[in-house]
Amino acid sequence: MDPVASAEHLFAERYGRRPAGVWSAPGRVNLIGEHTDYNDGFVFPFAIDKRTTVALGDRDDRLIRVASTFSPDVVELHIDELSPDAVSGWAAYPLGVAWALGEFGADLAHVRGVDLHIDSDVPVGAGLSSSAALECAVALALDEHWGLGFDRPTLAKVGRLAENRVVGAPTGIMDQSASLLGEHDAGVFLDCRSLDADVIPLGFAASGLSLLVIDTKVEHAHSTGGYAARRASCEAGARALGVESLRDLHVGDLARAQEVLDDETFRRVRHVVTENQRVLDTVRSLREHGAGSIGPMLDASHVSMRDDFEISVPELDLAVETAQANGAIGARMTGGGFGGAAIALVIDALVPVITKAVGAAFAEHGYRAPAIFTVHASQGARRDA
Template structure:
C-alpha cells in the first residue's frame, strides 16, 4: 500500500469512523507548452505529474454527499435531490460540482445512494499545477466507478470542466482534466481542444538525462477572478472581429491582417494564442524528430509571448525563468494560467542543483518569498488505488 492510499484511508476512518469502500487518485499536471490555447479550440501539450490528489469513498444509506479534506477543517454536505450550482461554494464546489455535473452528462443519479468522501492531496495549491482538476478527476472517476455510471474518460474530463465553469465559476478549458485523466508515464498528452482527439507522445526526458524543474513562486493566483476572465474575453472579441468562431482558425500568416483590424491590446492577445498554437505543433514535431534536448527555444519563446503579448507573468515568474536560463537550462517558461503560480525549466540532470541554488539566491536578493523548487516526472493519470 502506498503512503497516499494509507493516508487517505486513515483520514477517512478518522473523519467518518469506518473504513472506506475504495480509494481513487488523480494527478496534477504541468503544461509543457500551450497556454491559454485550450479555450480557443487550439492545441495543448500537458503531462500528468507525480503529485496526486486522493479520494477515499464510503457508502451511505441516504441521499447525502458529505465531503471532508485535509486542507479544510470544514465538512460540507449536500443532498443529491437539491444540489445545484448555487448551493455550494468555497473548496467544496470542486467535488460537489462534479456530482452535479455528472447528471448534466446523462448519469442517472436518482437511484444511487449518497457517499462520504475524504480528500487528501500533495498537489501544491495555487502553483499552476492544477490542484483543482486533480480533485475533480479523482472524484469523477471514483463516483463513475462506484455508482456504475459507465462514462468514458473524455466524458469525465468534460464533467470536470463543467463543474469548474458552472459551479466554481472559473472559465477554464478542458486541458487540465484531460491531462489528469489521460496521462501516461514518461509521456505528454497532445490534445486538440476542438476535436478532443488526444495522442500520447513519449517525452524521453529520462533517457536524455533531463529533469523538469518546477519553480513554485508561492505567489497565489485564482482563475475565477480578474485577469483570466479578461484574457478569455479579449480572445473572444478578437475572434468576432476577425470573423471566425475561434482563434484556432487564425494562422500565423493571418496576423498582418489581424493587426490592421484589431486594437493593439486585442491584437497582442490574439498573437499570443496564434503563435502558441504553432509552438505546440512545433514542440510535438521536434520531440518526434530530434528529441527533448531540441525544444528549449520553443519554451523560451512561449514565455516571452506570455510576458509581453498576453501579459500574464509577474516579476517572480520572470526572475525564475531568466535565472534558470542563465544557469544553463535548455529552456524555461511560466506554466499555468498566470498571475502567479509556477515556472518550469528543462534542465540537464547534473545542473539541477546549480539552477536551484541560483534561483533561491536570486529570490533572496530581490526580497521575494522563498520559492518551492522540485522536480516532477510524467506519471500515470487517474486510477483506482484500493
C-alpha cells in the same frame, strides 16, 4: 505511510469506518500551450507525480458528505439539492462534479449518497492544477462507484463543467484531460476542438534531463478578473476577424489581424496564434530530434506570455531568466498566469546549480523563497484500492 493507507486512515478517522475504495488523480504541468485550450487550440501537458486522493464510503441515504485534510469542515448536501449555486468554497469542486455528472446524463435519482475524504500533495496555487486533480479523482470515484460507465473524455468534460459553472472559473479542458489521460513518461498532445488526444513519449530520463518546477508562491485565482479578461479579449478578437475561434487563424493571418484589431486585442490574439504553432513545433521536434531540442519553443512561449498576453509577474520572469542564465535548455511560466510556477528543462547535473541560483536571486530581490522541485510524467487518474 503510503498514500492509500493514509487515505483509508484519514477516512476512518473522520467517518468512523473503512472506505469502500480509494481513487487518485494527478496534477499536471503544461509543457507548452497556454491559454490555447479555450480557443479550440492545441496543448501539450503531462500528468505529474503529485496526486489528489479520494477515499469513498457508501451511505444508506442520499446525502453526499465531503471532508478534507485542508479544511476542518464537513460539508453535506442532499443529492436532490445539487445545483451550481448550492455550495461555495473548496466543497464546490467535489459537489460540482456530482452535479455535473447528472448534466451529462447520469441518473442521480437512483444512486445512494457517499462520504468522501480528500487528501492531496499537489501544491495549491502553483499552476499545477490542484483543482483538476480533485475534480478528476472525484469524477472517477463517483463514476465507478455509481456504475455510470462514462469514458475518460466525458469525465474530463464533467470536470470542466463543474469548474466553469459551479466554481466559476472559465477554464478550458486541458487540465482535466491531462489528469485523466496521462501516462508514464509521456505528454498528452490534445486538440481542444476535436478532443483527439495523442500520447507522445517525452524521453526526458533517457536524455538525462529533468523538468524543474519553480513555485514562486505568488498565488493566483482563475475565477478572478485577469483570466476572464484574457478570455474575453480572445473571443472579441475572433468575432472581429470573422472566425469561430482563434484556432482558425494561422501565423500568416496576423498581418490582417493587426490592421483590424486594437493593439491590446491584437497582442492577445498573436499570443494564441503563435502559441498554437509552438505546440505543433514542440511535438514535431520531440518526435524528430528528441527532448533536448525543444528549448527554443519554451523560451519563446514565455516571451509571448510576458509581452503579448501579459500574464506573467516579476517573480516568474526572474525564475525563468535565472534558469536560462544558469544553463537551462528552455524555461517558461506555466499555468494560467498572474502567479504560480515556472518550469525549466535542465540537464540532470544542473538541477542543484539552478535550484541554488534561483533561490539566491529571489532572496536578493526580497521575494518570498520559492519551492523548487522536479516532476516526472505520471499515470493519470486511477483506482488505488
